[in-house]
Amino acid sequence: MRLNPIFLKDEITSSRRFALPALVTLVNGSLSMLVLLNLFYISKSARVTGEISYVNFLRIYYIAAAAEILLILLITPALTATSISGERERKTLGLLLTTQLDPWDIVIGKLMGALGTLLLLVFTSTPILATVYIYGGITFYQILVFFLFLVTSAVFCSSIGIMVSSFFTTTAAATAVAYVMIFLSYTVMLMVTVFRAQLGIPDNRILPGIFIVLLLLSVFLLYLSKRHIAPHRKRKLREG
Amino acid sequence: MIVLENVKKSYGHMNALDGLTMHIEDGAMYGFVGPNGSGKTTAIQMMCGLEYPDEGTVKVDDMEAGSNVRRLKRRIGYVPDYTGTYPNLRIIEYMDFFAECYDMKDQKTKRRIQNLLSMVGLQERQTQFMDSLNRGAQQKLSLARALIHDPKILILDEPTAGLDPNTKFEFRQMIANLADSGKTIIISSNVLNEISELCTDIGIIDQGRMVMEGKIEDVLDQVNASNPIIISIAGSLGSALQALRTDRLVRSVSIRNNELFITYAGSKKDESNLLKKLVEAGVPVRGFHREKGNLESLFLQLTGTREERRVTYYEAESDFPEG
Numbered sequence: 027m028r029l030n031p032i033f034l035k036d037e038i039t040s041s042r043r044f045a046l047p048a049l050v051t052l053v054n055g056s057l058s059m060l061v062l063l064n065l066f067y068i069s070k071s072a073r074v075t076g077e078i079s080y081v082n083f084l085r086i087y088y089i090a091a092a093a094e095i096l097l098i099l100l101i102t103p104a105l106t107a108t109s110i111s112g113e114r115e116r117k118t119l120g121l122l123l124t125t126q127l128d129p130w131d132i133v134i135g136k137l138m139g140a141l142g143t144l145l146l147l148v149f150t151s152t153p154i155l156a157t158v159y160i161y162g163g164i165t166f167y168q169i170l171v172f173f174l175f176l177v178t179s180a181v182f183c184s185s186i187g188i189m190v191s192s193f194f195t196t197t198a199a200a201t202a203v204a205y206v207m208i209f210l211s212y213t214v215m216l217m218v219t220v221f222r223a224q225l226g227i228p229d230n231r232i233l234p235g236i237f238i239v240l241l242l243l244s245v246f247l248l249y250l251s252k253r254h255i256a257p258h259r260k261r262k263l264r265e266g
Numbered sequence: 267m268i269v270l271e272n273v274k275k276s277y278g279h280m281n282a283l284d285g286l287t288m289h290i291e292d293g294a295m296y297g298f299v300g301p302n303g304s305g306k307t308t309a310i311q312m313m314c315g316l317e318y319p320d321e322g323t324v325k326v327d328d329m330e331a332g333s334n335v336r337r338l339k340r341r342i343g344y345v346p347d348y349t350g351t352y353p354n355l356r357i358i359e360y361m362d363f364f365a366e367c368y369d370m371k372d373q374k375t376k377r378r379i380q381n382l383l384s385m386v387g388l389q390e391r392q393t394q395f396m397d398s399l400n401r402g403a404q405q406k407l408s409l410a411r412a413l414i415h416d417p418k419i420l421i422l423d424e425p426t427a428g429l430d431p432n433t434k435f436e437f438r439q440m441i442a443n444l445a446d447s448g449k450t451i452i453i454s455s456n457v458l459n460e461i462s463e464l465c466t467d468i469g470i471i472d473q474g475r476m477v478m479e480g481k482i483e484d485v486l487d488q489v490n491a492s493n494p495i496i497i498s499i500a501g502s503l504g505s506a507l508q509a510l511r512t513d514r515l516v517r518s519v520s521i522r523n524n525e526l527f528i529t530y531a532g533s534k535k536d537e538s539n540l541l542k543k544l545v546e547a548g549v550p551v552r553g554f555h556r557e558k559g560n561l562e563s564l565f566l567q568l569t570g571t572r573e574e575r576r577v578t579y580y581e582a583e584s585d586f587p588e589g
Binding site for chain 1: 315342346348349363364368369411
């Protein structure tokens with residue numbers, strides 16, 4: 027099987043940077059600290075009241091899960107907004123386009139590189155989220171849905187980052203616009219989830235609906251990115 | 267063969283190419299010359315499939331650029347006026363990466379990479395990171411990278427700009443060797459000496475249009491025709507001047523250190539007739555040759571008068587009295 031050369035190159039260069047291990051340590055360190063502080067709070071209050079509330083353990087899971095989603099939303103633009111604009115700044119995008127690589131190869135390679143880092147963060151944080159299993163309260167299905175949501179979000183946010191990165195020539199502008207787009211998208215998603223009853227969306231449809239919409243939007247954003255980096259002819263206005 | 271026919275390209279209100287037509291034969295070493303901003307890089311990017319024309323056609327071996335991009339890209343190697351490096355990659359990884367971009371990763375490719383690195387003198391340094399290379403070494407690496415898929419056509423955009431004289435010489439030597447191997451080579455450059463030394467053909471572009479194109483010798487011959495004939499005389503110039511006065515093709519005569527500089531409007535045959543006439547008139551002719559033209563004078567003649575014209579125009583427009 028032929029692995030995407032852009033992905034391979036990005037993996038080599040990113041593995042040589044200090045940023046990746048620092049990021050994994052920082053993200054998992056923050057999540058661990060959050061969970062440990064909650065456990066400390068539960069045991070401290072148990073010493074005072076003499077009772078342990080299982081709801082508090084469940085709260086740990088929800089807090090850690092929300093923090094993880096937030097981290098994905100915050101990290102992804104920083105990871106992806108430099109993807110195409112960085113190639114452009116280094117003047118390597120033109121060189122790549124003179125090779126036999128298709129613009130799709132470049133876009134997909136960049137997506138794979140970003141997902142590689144994000145999924146590394148997601149999977150290395152699994153033991154932290156698994157602390158909820160100490161006392162139970164969360165089903166395997168719920169964990170699975172949460173991970174699916176994380177992966178879908180990672181794809182969607184990366185697609186926004188890559189699309190914006192291909193449209194902007196500077197990394198700073200691309201990063202700022204990616205943050206705004208991600209913030210707006212997730213605000214809309216939250217509103218739709220909260221007001222689903224008023225919008226007439228059945229409870230059992232909301233999650234699959236979100237997954238499908240995020241994935242379809244991702245494909246569209248990647249297509250825009252591909253279209254923008256590929257050389258194209260000017261459209262001529264018809265006379266008459 | 268590369269053919270651009272009446273190609274137009276604009277960016278906003280700026281016309282980068284304004285009806286450019288050029289023909290590059292197979293196996294030619296084509297010097298592409300023009301002032302800064304004349305449209306050279308745009309034309310080169312079109313040949314590489316990085317830009318499309320707004321109007322006109324760009325054909326590489328009868329394949330229209332844009333319709334058969336993958337096959338076209340296989341035939342072209344491009345060395346831009348920048349290196350385009352990945353600081354975190356080693357030289358060998360950079361070459362491997364670009365080989366994979368052409369879907370090449372077998373043992374033959376590995377041998378080819380080693381040969382190319384050896385050709386540009388970087389084989390010993392292949393494990394070094396790219397950011398440790400100076401401009402000359404980066405440019406050599408860029409050449410090796412452009413040759414990785416053994417392209418039939420090699421396009422070099424300002425290849426020796428910013429290089430020290432030794433590296434420039436080495437680079438020219440490598441390009442000359444590549445031309446000997448039968449590749450079509452297109453060099454865009456402002457260094458006219460380089461072009462006249464290396465190239466077999468030349469195209470001069472100005473303001474997005476081709477102003478002169480052809481074999482270097484033919485082009486230089488055209489320049490020569492507008493240069494004066496220098497006649498060295500042993501002894502008195504009187505008889506020579508007398509003979510020249512009777513020739514209707516002699517436009518003007520000036521004298522410098524016993525040499526006559528004549529502006530002559532005749533063909534090569536007329537020139538030999540003139541010499542014959544001088545000898546028959548008993549003029550002791552020691553030397554008779556037309557002053558050699560060079561690319562620099564041609565380039566200035568074709569492109570450098572624009573500013574002068576503009577100044578003349580403004581002066582003619584001005585109604586203010588001097589002083």
